[in-house]
Amino acid sequence: MEWLDRLLAGFSSLAWGLPLLILLVGGGLYLAIRSKFLPFRYLGHAINVLRGKYDNPDDPGQISHFQALSTALSSTIGMGNIAGVAVAIAVGGPGAVFWMWISALIGMNTKFFTSTLAVLYRGKDSKGDIQGGPMYFIVEGLGKKWKPLAIAFSIFGLIGALPVFNVNQLTQAINDILLEPNGVEVSFLSNLGVGIFLVALTALVILGGITRIGKVASKLVPLMVVLYFVLVAIILFHHYDELGYFLKLIFTDAFEANYYPKDDTFLGGVLGALILHGVKRGAFSNEAGIGTAPLAHGAAKTDQPIREGLVAMLGPAIDTLVVCTLTALAILVTGVWETTDNNGVSLTASAFSEVMPNYGVYGLLVCITVFSMSSLFSYSYYGSKCMSFLFGAKNQHYYTYFYILSILIGATTSLDMMINLIDGVFALMAVPTMTATLILAPKVLKAAKVYFKGLKTKDFV
Structure with missing residues (x-):
């Protein structure tokens, strides 16, 4: 099956390639620009x-504005914020962070439009309940003749929302930071134990539907962002004399690309390759335009x-401009990006260990675990909504059962082929959504x- 592995790896790389980034x-x-x-x-x-x-x-x-944003952020x-930023810096250097910021600023506009449409063109499922999301605003906004596009989104969403990659990486982090x-000794049984633990917690939340998911996310996500901020603040305080230098380096290297591999070029140069690399990592992190956030924001309690x-556009700001920047600065000021060969979550863990050798990695593990767990909650909801659109609301619980089973699969196997498949269709x-x-x-x-005119005349309060 090596040929299939290569095929799916190529599919994933192509799906996340230049055409998608242009879109x-x-x-x-x-x-x-169109919205000024x-x-x-x-x-x-x-x-x-x-x-x-x-x-x-x-x-x-079904849920408040705050709960909708928390649910979207939980995914x-x-x-992407902890391991993805580390990959961006390890490969592209400090300048990659700047282009991640640019991606986030652009993504804020995208999320404003997609999430507005999720409420503007809500539809009804087979039970008659109001629903929002790309599949509904495609059909309700563009008409029935565009339904194949909505079906395509839902099919991609069924596969893309599966948690195999997230669970696999979380299990690896638990093994690397806590167990080993x-x-x-890390074994199939220890991984199975992690999987069963994740299944129990996930099932407890997702079987309660979007209302319970929203309530849990609205408590967990802000708490973990604050904890993560405190941990990184300790690192930055310890290296406060270097903070200014690296903030400046992020800006200067963004246009000099001194740390990017010289043999990798795009649009005629290394700088083009660095821009592509940073923008890609940013897009992967905040998911603006993918269509996941509108599934959550479409459930918000509002008639405006x-x-x-506007609430949705805050997502990339919090996700990339705040959390990703915290990770990047922690890695840069500690110097681990130049002194170790680590990559991904291991590089971030090295930064925390450098300043807090006794408890830093455990604090990081808590953040990683909660962030990943909250992602499991929201993605189950996304996949269930796609299932409901395709096969009727009465059948969406079957996806929930399959989703829970896939957590065990993700925890106990590497499944490179499945991960590449999920990653690829997620991009598709x-x-x-963008079309x-x-x-x-x-x-x-x-x-x-109409809305802003109504605000001025006090028609909307």
Whole structure:
């Protein structure tokens, strides 16, 4: 089966290649310019909405604005922010971080549009319950003739939402940080034990549906972001005299590419390759344009789509501009990116060990575990919604059972082929999402004009 392994590895690489990045980044830049950077101009209003100033329990939907954002963030804050940033720096150097920031700023505009559409064009499932997400705004916004695009998104979502990769990486982190250093032999049985533990906790939450997922995520995600911030703050305080230098280096190296491999070029040069590398890591981290966040934001309690779009655009800011930057600075100021051969989560763990040798990695492991666990909750909901759209709401529980089983598979096997398949189809979710979003962008701008005019005249309170 080696040929199939190579085929799926090539498929994953191609799916996350240049065409997708052009669609995500180019499409997001187009939306930003077309809207005259509207989301940034109403950042204060977005925060007020998030704080609950405009919450109305009688509005349609299932969860609050804050719970919707927490659910969406729970799927993006995880290995991409901790291991993904480490990969970005290990391969591309400090300059890669700058281009991740650019990707996040563009992604904020994309999430504003996609999540506004998720509420603007809500549909109903086979039970008659109101639902939101790319598959619904494709059908409701573009018409029945576009349903094949919605079906394609849902099929990709069924596979892409499976937790095999996330569970596999979490199990590896537990083995590397907790078990092996303490003399516990890693085996199939120990991995199975980790898998059973994850199954028990995940099942307890996801069987309660989006309401319970939203409540749990709204408590776990902010708490872990704060804990992660405190741990990194300790590292930065210990190296405060070097912080200014590395912040400057992020900006200068972004245009010099001194640390990027000289034999890897794009658009005629090393700088082009660095830009592509940083943007790709950023897009992978915040998932703007993929279509996952609108599945969560579509369940928000609101009758004003623009409000939810503004809340959603805060996601990439928190995910990439805050959490990813914390990881990057911890790795840079400790110097482990130059003094070790570690990569991924091991490189981040080395940074924490450098300043906090006794408890740093355990604090990191707590953050990794909670971030990854919360991702399991949200992705189960995403896959269930895709199942419901394709086969009816009464059958979505079958996906939940299969999802729980796949946690055990991910914990006990490497499954490189399955991981490449999931990674590839996850990327393909962006094609129907961004296609519909670009076509429906004028509808969002029209709704925004009406909404902000209503704010001025006090029609919307």
